[in-house]
Amino acid sequence: MIKSLLIANRGEIACRIIRTARRLGVRTVAVYSDADRHALHVRMADEAVHIGPSPVRESYLLGDRIIEAARTTGAEAIHPGYGFLSENAAFAQGVIDAGLVWVGPNPSSITAMGLKDAAKALMQAAGVPTTPGYLGEDQAPDRLKAEADAIGYPVLIKAVAGGGGKGMRKVDAAEDFLDALISCQREAASSFGNTDVLLEKWVTNPRHIEVQVFGDRHGNVVHLFERDCSLQRRHQKVIEEAPAPGMDEATRASICDAAVRAAKAVDYVGAGTIEFIADGSEGLRADRIWFMEMNTRLQVEHPVTEEITGQDLVEWQLRVASGEPLPKTQDELSIRGWAMEARLYAEDPAKGFLPSIGTLERFDIGPCYRTDTGVEQGAEISPFYDPMIAKLIAWGPDRDAARLRLADTLAQTAIWPLKTNAGFLVKALHHPAFAEARLDTGLIAREGDALLPDAAPSDAALADAAGAVAAPGPLAGFRLNAPVAPAGRFLLDGAEVTVALRPAAPAEPAPVRLIAEAGQVWRLSPFRARGVGSGEASDGAILSPMPGRIIAVAVSEGETVTKGQKLLTVEAMKMEHSLVAPFDGTVAELRASEGGQVSEGLLLARIEKAEAA
Incomplete structure (x- = not known):
């Protein structure tokens, strides 16, 4: 077993890795940016190294600086967690070349599965079923549009280097394709540095099923059964569970065997997830489940697999990285009960789920079976990183028990002054469709306001x-x-x-x-009477909804605009927010410029209403 480990990550996943490492007697080294100087993972680790300013491009994405931190602290190995550099083959190779142990798959496996088009072609060759679509190298907009027309709408545009719901757009009609393509490519360039996309046929009643796989350096590959991640909002997972409801043994055997074949096709080592899309219109059937992509890392939702199998997947990672064989054979793994995980975010459902930033003056989680978090009371939620503040995991002997326990935990959770999605999650867990396991990835979008929490107390x-x-x-x-x-x-x-x-x-x-x-x-x-200051925004003022960066300005001062027309786009916490004209009129004032940083409530533009004819 390795004796010392640097964790090239932050937040809850860094804390979660530290807990297992500590139990195994492994010394830990944390890295941190300016914004994370007082973070929980920094204080939990045995040693911590400052690696740069708050923006990820100047800290957590600097592979050379992280490797140097491992060298100077005497760490033997680097664990990337998820996100950031976890699926960066060049970083993995750099770790190996530095004489350190990489707690992850071979760089060649990351490369093989890192681009969605190449991965799908590889899976087809390995006999793994894939969705119909376009994987071609010709990325000309006209060619992509023609291919989308041939596939038939709705169609899904996906960044080939994407992940985490980034760089994905559903297009319902041909006239919307080019605008969606531009938006998708811009997001892909910002998040992954690669604008290439692939196209897939949109499945009408899609369910997101994924299989946890694990390989070692002795040629062994096993699966740890499936998870259902169908409850999503804008392609981001909201609630995950294991096993998948409605999965019979024959279908489970088929999908899990396909996942193992996929892992073996790239000589996979370590923890990975094979993601499938299923047409759930007639229940889960083996002939209606197709490969989507492979995530060559530990997943955010790995705790639900741990809870139904009784295994610690981070321990498995460390043992495999140390050269040991897998701790269990396939015959020794089985499913026990049911587990559900909810992602608790600092965001305001009443304001379109905009991130909520500030100090956690009150941070009370309800009675919970398991809580994975990287913050505590008094911590700062900054605009620089993903706004997830905790993962709440419930286990029960069956699905309903796990669901109700999770809902009860969330109902008793009290966080202030930041807004969270806890009330939204409670409503989702109690929604009849979710309670009855009538799942598909469009459930949240369809229900809309019905899932929004109450606007005021009773x-x-x-x-x-x-x-x-x-x-x-x-x-x-x-x-x-x-x-x-x-x-x-x-x-x-x-x-x-x-x-x-x-x-x-x-x-x-x-x-x-x-x-x-x-x-x-x-x-x-x-109540105290408040005077009205001269600086208050008047009707037609376009204010920044949150701190962030202006990534696009679509109008100029003096330009005539129509109601709903896009004016500019603000990016914060890996999300794009388009601001539109509230009515027909003229851009009387424009204070935004592309690349500029803005604070919440800042006046960006002012629209002067058009005079009635």
């Missing part, structure tokens, strides 16, 4: 909180001998509300009160 919760808040202000609507209850004016998250007051006053009133309900938290405070 009347009873408001009344209880109001009774505990000091100085509620003048009573409104109170008349002698009237049957109505008196009401007070308060601020709920800064917005004025009127609340019916209970007759009994609190003995020790508080200046503010946090209201926690079904995963959501609101702040109730006394």
Whole structure:
């Protein structure tokens, strides 16, 4: 077993790797950027090395600097975690060339599976079923458009070097193809440095099924069964579970055997995931499941596989990297119960899931079977990295038990002042379609507002909180001998509300009160009149929804625009946000320039309304 390990990552995955390494007696080295100077993974590790400024391109993506950190600290091996450099074949080779142990697959395997078009061709040769589409080298827009027309709409554009839902666009009609292609290529260039795409036929009732595989350097490859990751929003997984609901033994054997063949085709070593797309219109059937891609790393959702198999996959990684054979044979692996994982993000569902940035002044997770996190109370959620703050994992003897336990954990989770998707996840877990395992990747998009959490607390919760808040202000609507209850004016998250007051006053009133309900938290405070400043944005002002970078400006000052027309695009936390004209008019003012950094609430443009004819 290796004796010392550098973790080339951050956040919850770095903390998760450190926990296993510590149990095995392996010394750990963390790396960190300016923004992560006080992060949990830095304090958990035995040693930590500063590698650069906050942006990932100046820190976590600098392979040479990370390798040098391993050398100077005497680390024997490097574990890449997921994301960042985990699937970068050049970095893997650099680690090996430096005389260090790479905790991952051979660089040749990463290369073989790293480009989606080449990987699909390789899988076809290995007898693994693949979806119909276009894998050609000709990337001319006209050629891609012609191929999409021939495949038939809807069609999916995918960056060949993509992952994590980035560089993917569904196109429903021919007239939308070129705009979607440009957007996809721009995102792919930003995230992966490669604009090449492939095309796939869009499956009408798609389910996302993936199989965990593991190989060692002794020629052994096993699978650890399947996961279902069908509940997605914008191609990003939201809730994952294992095993897949509705999977019979014959279909399981077929898909898992195909996954092992795929891994063997590239001489795979270490942890990997073979991702499949299934047409679930008639249930899961072996002849309606096709290879999509391989992720040559540990997945975010690996805990659900660990919980149903009783195995520690990070321990497997470290043992395989040390030259040991796989800890278990295929016959020794079996499924026990059911596990579900929810990704808890610092984001605001009420504002289109925009990331929420700031200090975690309150960070209370409900009673949970397992929590994987890289933050704690008082930590900062910065704009530089993915806004996931925790993974909550529940286990039960069956699917319903795991589902209800996870929903209960999320309902009792209270985080403030940042907004989170906890309330959204509670609604998703209780939605009849999900509860009955009627799954497909479009469920969230179809349900839309039905899955959004409540916009305000219940009347009873408001009344209880109001009774505990000091100085509620003048009573409104109170008349002698009237049957109505008196009401007070308060601020709920800064917005004025009127609340019916209970007759009994609190003995020790508080200046503010946090209201926690079904995963959501609101702040109730006394009402105070606020003056209107001259700097307030007027109608037609286009404000930055969050801190980020301007990546595209589509208009110029003085230009005539129509309602809904794209004005500019802001990028933050690996997401693009297009800002559009609120009505027909003229760009009276433009303060945004491509490449510029902006803060939340900054005026970027102002649209002057067109005069009525």
